[in-house]
Amino acid sequence: xxxxxxxxSLIFALLISLILIIYCFIxxxxxxxxxxxxxxxxxxxxxxxxxxxxxxxxxxxNSDFSNLAVYNNSHTSKPLxxxxxxxxxxxxxxxxxxxxxxxxxxxxxxxxTKKLLSSFRVLTIFFQQIIIVGFLFFIIFTSNxxxxxxxxxxxxxxxxxxxxxxxxxxxxxxxxLGYVGSSIIFSSxxxxxxxxxxxxxxxxxxxxxxxxxxxxxxxxxxxxxxWAYYELGWGGFWFWDSVENVSLMPWxxxxxxxxxxxxLEKRSILQSWTIILALCTFILSMxxxxxxxxxxxxxxxxxANDPERGVFVxxxxxxxxLISLILxxxxxxxxxxxxxxxxxxxxxxxxNNWFIMYFLSVVLVGTIYPIFLEIITEAxxxxxxxxxxxxxxxxxxxxxxxxxxxxxxxxxxxxKLKLNIKKLTLLILSILxxxxxxxxxxxxxxxxxxxxxxxxxxxxxxxxxxxxxKLKWSxxxxxLAFSILILSxxxxxxxxxxxxxxxxxxxxxxxxxxxxxxxxxxxxxxxxYTSLIAEIEINQDNKKIKFYPExxxxxxxxxxxxxxxxxxxxxxxxxxxxxxxxxxDYLNIRYQKKPFMMLIWLSAVMLALxxxxxxxxxxx
Amino acid sequence: MKIRLSFIFLFCLILFVAFVFYKSLFDDxxxxxxxxxxxxxxxxxxxxxxxxxFYLKNLFEEETxxxxxxxxxxxxxxxxxxxxxxxxxxxxxxxxVGLNYKDKKNSAQMFLRELGNPFDIILTDTDGTKxxxxxxxxxPETLILDRELKIIKKYIGPINSDIVxxxxxxxx
Amino acid sequence: xKLLKLIFFLLFFIFYLNNVYGENSKVDEISxxxxxxxxxxxSIYDSQSEFALSVKTLISKKLEKGDSERDIYDFLKxxxxxxxxxxxxxxxxxxxxxxxxxxxxxxxxFLIVRKVFIKGNKI
Numbered sequence: 001x002x003x004x005x006x007x008x009s010l011i012f013a014l015l016i017s018l019i020l021i022i023y024c025f026i027x028x029x030x031x032x033x034x035x036x037x038x039x040x041x042x043x044x045x046x047x048x049x050x051x052x053x054x055x056x057x058x059x060x061x062n063s064d065f066s067n068l069a070v071y072n073n074s075h076t077s078k079p080l081x082x083x084x085x086x087x088x089x090x091x092x093x094x095x096x097x098x099x100x101x102x103x104x105x106x107x108x109x110x111x112x113t114k115k116l117l118s119s120f121r122v123l124t125i126f127f128q129q130i131i132i133v134g135f136l137f138f139i140i141f142t143s144n145x146x147x148x149x150x151x152x153x154x155x156x157x158x159x160x161x162x163x164x165x166x167x168x169x170x171x172x173x174x175x176x177l178g179y180v181g182s183s184i185i186f187s188s189x190x191x192x193x194x195x196x197x198x199x200x201x202x203x204x205x206x207x208x209x210x211x212x213x214x215x216x217x218x219x220x221x222x223x224x225x226x227w228a229y230y231e232l233g234w235g236g237f238w239f240w241d242s243v244e245n246v247s248l249m250p251w252x253x254x255x256x257x258x259x260x261x262x263x264l265e266k267r268s269i270l271q272s273w274t275i276i277l278a279l280c281t282f283i284l285s286m287x288x289x290x291x292x293x294x295x296x297x298x299x300x301x302x303x304a305n306d307p308e309r310g311v312f313v314x315x316x317x318x319x320x321x322l323i324s325l326i327l328x329x330x331x332x333x334x335x336x337x338x339x340x341x342x343x344x345x346x347x348x349x350x351x352n353n354w355f356i357m358y359f360l361s362v363v364l365v366g367t368i369y370p371i372f373l374e375i376i377t378e379a380x381x382x383x384x385x386x387x388x389x390x391x392x393x394x395x396x397x398x399x400x401x402x403x404x405x406x407x408x409x410x411x412x413x414x415x416k417l418k419l420n421i422k423k424l425t426l427l428i429l430s431i432l433x434x435x436x437x438x439x440x441x442x443x444x445x446x447x448x449x450x451x452x453x454x455x456x457x458x459x460x461x462x463x464x465x466x467x468x469x470k471l472k473w474s475x476x477x478x479x480l481a482f483s484i485l486i487l488s489x490x491x492x493x494x495x496x497x498x499x500x501x502x503x504x505x506x507x508x509x510x511x512x513x514x515x516x517x518x519x520x521x522x523x524x525x526x527x528x529y530t531s532l533i534a535e536i537e538i539n540q541d542n543k544k545i546k547f548y549p550e551x552x553x554x555x556x557x558x559x560x561x562x563x564x565x566x567x568x569x570x571x572x573x574x575x576x577x578x579x580x581x582x583x584x585d586y587l588n589i590r591y592q593k594k595p596f597m598m599l600i601w602l603s604a605v606m607l608a609l610x611x612x613x614x615x616x617x618x619x620x
Numbered sequence: 621m622k623i624r625l626s627f628i629f630l631f632c633l634i635l636f637v638a639f640v641f642y643k644s645l646f647d648d649x650x651x652x653x654x655x656x657x658x659x660x661x662x663x664x665x666x667x668x669x670x671x672x673x674f675y676l677k678n679l680f681e682e683e684t685x686x687x688x689x690x691x692x693x694x695x696x697x698x699x700x701x702x703x704x705x706x707x708x709x710x711x712x713x714x715x716x717v718g719l720n721y722k723d724k725k726n727s728a729q730m731f732l733r734e735l736g737n738p739f740d741i742i743l744t745d746t747d748g749t750k751x752x753x754x755x756x757x758x759x760p761e762t763l764i765l766d767r768e769l770k771i772i773k774k775y776i777g778p779i780n781s782d783i784v785x786x787x788x789x790x791x792x
Numbered sequence: 793x794k795l796l797k798l799i800f801f802l803l804f805f806i807f808y809l810n811n812v813y814g815e816n817s818k819v820d821e822i823s824x825x826x827x828x829x830x831x832x833x834x835s836i837y838d839s840q841s842e843f844a845l846s847v848k849t850l851i852s853k854k855l856e857k858g859d860s861e862r863d864i865y866d867f868l869k870x871x872x873x874x875x876x877x878x879x880x881x882x883x884x885x886x887x888x889x890x891x892x893x894x895x896x897x898x899x900x901x902f903l904i905v906r907k908v909f910i911k912g913n914k915i
Binding site: 342354361366373377395580582 | 888
């Protein structure tokens, strides 16, 4: 019964979409004012889609195994929280969530932009509905979450305890809010382009949507990293994996867009560039999701799909891209030139965008190059962390310094030229001093010194800027957060320590200046696995830490997982993970010291907070 | 609308990218390294019972082809495929070499006593490094080599009756 | 005063750096750059699988024999293909990979210079 409601709600929503597209187009052409009817119809569509989504949630909660998606992904013994999160933990359900967010943003947009040009608003809804139609077709005809399975099975298949993790449950919806939020940016840009509405008012509005999308993406990416760090236990939190890169690219684009739309808002220049950024953000979001889910990019996130589904999405994507291309070239007008001086905030933001686009291109090329190479030449290569680090880190040095200097420049022309040169001299002086201090130099140490100096310089500058009344709080907090983030990441990678040794219970070994005491093993049978907890003490300079890392032996799937014991405090993390060595009593023990991890997470939260403050300021 | 050069360029670029993505959707994800036709160096490996070193090329007598089966007593798929390895010993003109991978001598001998020993000769790779010379990923794997130690065929994972038939055909 | 604070912090970190920053063993360095082919996204260094352990043993044996890092990478690539090494080589296949972002950066710089200096904006 519920399945039918869910399915037919979607079909009705599709009909509404098609009606809306025609309706909006006619309204736009006739240049009449916006009817009250439009808001009502959009609200109706949102209600239908939400209804559909919630019937799916109920199906999961009630373990209604007549629904194929529930059967494949749920189990009666799952705790309620994970039953609910199972709704979006599969391909079909997650698409339904995407759809709900898409229509939510439609509604939200209509409510929040009442003061803007009517024809622009109608056209935005028009483009947004085109996206919604694409999704509705895709869901209803190829990825329907309301397929039936008869006779109704008694139990479901979805009991993988590894997937029952709180962070893993909320990480997707938050990321989706980020990805899908950029859809309204896309629609709004195309509408503004067509209506010749790319001006201050539009820029002020697009900034709000960009902030919302950006905040969610920041938190979403952070949650993904946190999960990887605590779950995998390898001590790493960023692996330049395809899926991570795919979430980073729209984030970079949005960061550039936030800055560029500020310029457009204040000075009415950079219209074309802002439009390009806005369109690229959504295209990157969608392309990225497509690449990962279709299996073209290997990842754990690949939902097992038929290639035919992938073709559908690819065609849909190409249509959107071509629409953007054609509209851009048709409606883009020549830039208005405003008089700006070289040393100004405008230039600083242009340079900021320049660097961010470079970082984006490195991530993009690194991620999709192997695909192109394999198709064209059949050669298969890996593009791993060394590539990204080698291309990004050298450019970070000038980026950080320029950010420290440039974020305080005035609009149009910066008055206090001499003060900036003084600060630059300060920096060069400090680097020269540290150069003399470091006696045993090799290239790597010098390079690191410069990098850390640049990060420190940015950090000090942003701290001092807190007192600057000319700057907005959102900027001050976000920039400070960013400087702490970069500094923590650099220091974390430089100062991490690690040792690896094979020991058996009862042994004690001394490595470097640490004593490792493998005291005992406790064996326990739990549910569907055997748990082996090792009690290991690490003693360094009379500071003792006791760890209880665990090995789990799952009988049915014959897999072994290792749960690291991670001791976190504000300035340092101590990790211990053990690994099973076949045929011996020995366990491989790996101890790591990871400084500043907590600061990395906190600064990411602070970054999002800065965005939130910016949003609050704008909505006042 | 003036059709500008940059528009045409971008349009073609988009079609090119779409084409590459389309093709990669249907691409076979199983990666078969090009070294299928590679030659293996004539390395020497210890014999299982006597600990004497043998060079791979010297193992050939009159046979034209050699099958090396990498196995271990702790490997469960190896147990399941062993009856098919036994069938390989029935094939003429094929030298059947077993390579015992990272195993304990007692456990390996028990495995053979239980499931049969079809091998003409058994070699041992206690630390797994010799298997890397064969380009192996783990157990079980079976390689078919010619007298020049060129890899004719590589089977990753346990073999079955179809593969036994395939090998029979290759021999002819 | 600010200069003094900056110098103090820099000194502290440089000395800390000198004390803590140690050399990784060569085996570790090489295995960090290798992909564990049977694992889900782990390097040989991180992985404790049989394959990874064998590779690590092989690396130390080859280093003892006197092979260079380059030799070891070439050997493993000849057995398992280029994709076992994380850092892409610099050859005719990967020229575009390494050069393209840099070219793009220069192109962007060119556009900016044109916009800021030439298109009617003055210093």
